[in-house]
Amino acid sequence: MLLPAFKLEEYFAKYEFIASYTMASSDPETYTLTELLGMADEECLSLWNNLKFSYTETHGLPLLREEISKLYTHQNKENFLIFSGAEEAIYITMQVLLQPGDEVVVVTPCYQSLKEIPKAIGAKVTKVALEWENSKWNFNLDKFASAITGQTKLVIVNFPHSPTGCHISKKMFESILDIVKQHNVYLFSDEVYRLSEYNPEDCLPNAIDCYEKAISLGVLSKSFGFPGLRIGWTGSQNKALLERLAAYKNYTTICNSAPSEILSLMVLRNKDAILKRNILIANQNLDLLDQFFSRYPMIYEWYRPKAGFVNFPRLKLEMNIEEFAKQLVEEESVIILPGTMFDNEENHFRLGFGRRNLPEALARVERFSKKFQ
Template identity: 30%
Template sequence: MVHLPAFEVEQWMDKYENTPGVLNIAETCCASISIDELVQFNSSQEKNARPLIDFSTRLTYGAIRGSEELRRNIAATYNEDEDTTPPLSPEDVIVTQGAISANHLVFYSLVGPGDHVICVFPTYQQLYSVPESLGAEVSLWKLTPENAYIPDVAELESMIKSNTKMIVINNPNNPTGATIPKPILEKIIAIARQHDIIVFSDEVYRPLFHGTEAPPSAISMGYPKVVATSSMSKAWALAGIRIGWVASRDSSIIAAVASARDYTTISVSQLDDVVARYALSPAVRPRLLARNVGLARTNLQLLERFVSEHAATCSWVRPNAGTICLVRFSKGGKNGAPVDDEAFCRDVLDKTKVMFLPASRCFGHGKTDAFDGFVRIGYVNETEVLRQALEKLHAYIVEHLQ
């Protein structure tokens, strides 16, 4: 029997996000939109020419790997990178049930006993727990706030073994909101090419770049043995349609993922497919992304002001992409001891209804004490939700931490 440890992030969310009256700033998606709202982003003069969903369509399994139009629109999100040569094609993309399914399929298809995997840390727990469960040896490539959570390439070179099969990166990173700059990404790809190692890049927060750094996708760097995953959930504000994908220029990787997918998913919902292809269409995609980037920038200013006003208690590395960040809370002044972040999160929720995640439990997993006192905050929700949450958190800090 395969042993998988508890998925701490998901279990924490499942346990607390439906608390009555909760102000959820643990959420990692851009504030979700409805179908009615989605159609308002269509810039075409013919947006009312036909309905989004044709109710006369018979609901068969549909296209097994995802509709041609959806896969073409997904490919277009990568082809907007200046570095993407030649363009990614629909044949390089397989549609899945969310990024969580895409990630699992990549590992299930490509990694097994005897393989060595290097994975950035901290990151989404699935990215190291699943390969471990499949019998691979996993080495954690640790990111530090002192280096702005940017990976140390020299350390990567020292970690490579004769059986290293895969390097796993997460760009933009969960939970830090940091990006891997293009020069560092180029070095990672060069090392992988030298040793013939697969690069797996979880890019679920791409292209939600709201800082000065907007690195290209790893798939755009000219190395065929790159596989990237993403979804409609985070940057596109449509988590409810459960659409994700796997993309790679390596036909053998796509074939392996497609073969494994036969055991898990015949096809995705036709209804989900049509909503995703509409959202990523040339007439809708730019305005939808602009809405979400604008929301991220507006809300990040609120959070940045809060952290600055509470500098004696809070510290962080300001995120430049995605929807989340890590904030460290201490008690008794700037140089005070870090709070017990798990107890802190529970007490804040109990007293204020403000919800966020304890980093030591959800991202440290006993592997390090580097996240003691840190919480992960999701700030790209409705602006008023964030505003209310920060007001209540301010009152809590004044009463309990100062």
């Protein structure tokens, strides 16, 4: 299978380790090992201290799957399969579900794998674009509904959304579920930003709690802020499907990293404190960004999201966003991610606001922005 270059990863590879600040990351401030061990309960510490570097269970450590199931309402550990990050879960799920010629509907802009892997398999991919209206990203339910046909096999959604930060109401999510149920299609729900809603009232139900043909994608990288653990999972009511995914995994990673599984257990057993801290940093940064963008209305179009650690503001200058981002990183050593990395041609850029050093990075962006006032 031939896959195109992963634009976002290649852009980061070029600048990430030479620039002083990244204001483009999709993950929040992470933790040190010492901080995590300091939060761990006795059982986890004992597992950690007695850890052996043997192969682990393909489906994932049962204790960890049990902890994952607590993030859902009606599931138990048998409904989950653990992978190396969300990326492996996306790759394998698409490989198992899709055949050349199948029709897939995907909400865009999106994490590149969600559309490129189906395309590389030979599926016909129909995009439903989020719409930028009145300085805000909106999901158009009518366009979504009309994109699904009798031939559609799989629908891919992602709320809270990356890279736009767009979030939908529970009512809208129910409407999505009604539509996919009427068409009896698979729903792949990328929920990697679930639980990062600043107001818990905005948290959507997990797709697999609502629909037997749904697959929920979760990971420790985003809402929790532990991307280096590379622990993600798919949940499904369909255990036969999970077995097919597990059989495929024998040809990729076979099993998960033994230390990562124990560390992940520590993360999930401290989920409330971790999520609270990550959301607090995001909100403090969002206050600063609100003030910053209100000082530069002629340069940027921006809105404050309701969840996550990224959004997708627009550069209003004539200058194209790739050139702007290049000058910013060269002059001020701050990375933002041009929207072209997501095939967006309307001068948007991904802004990440989950890091503690955002105030310093923003001071540099402000110095740079003054040139265009």
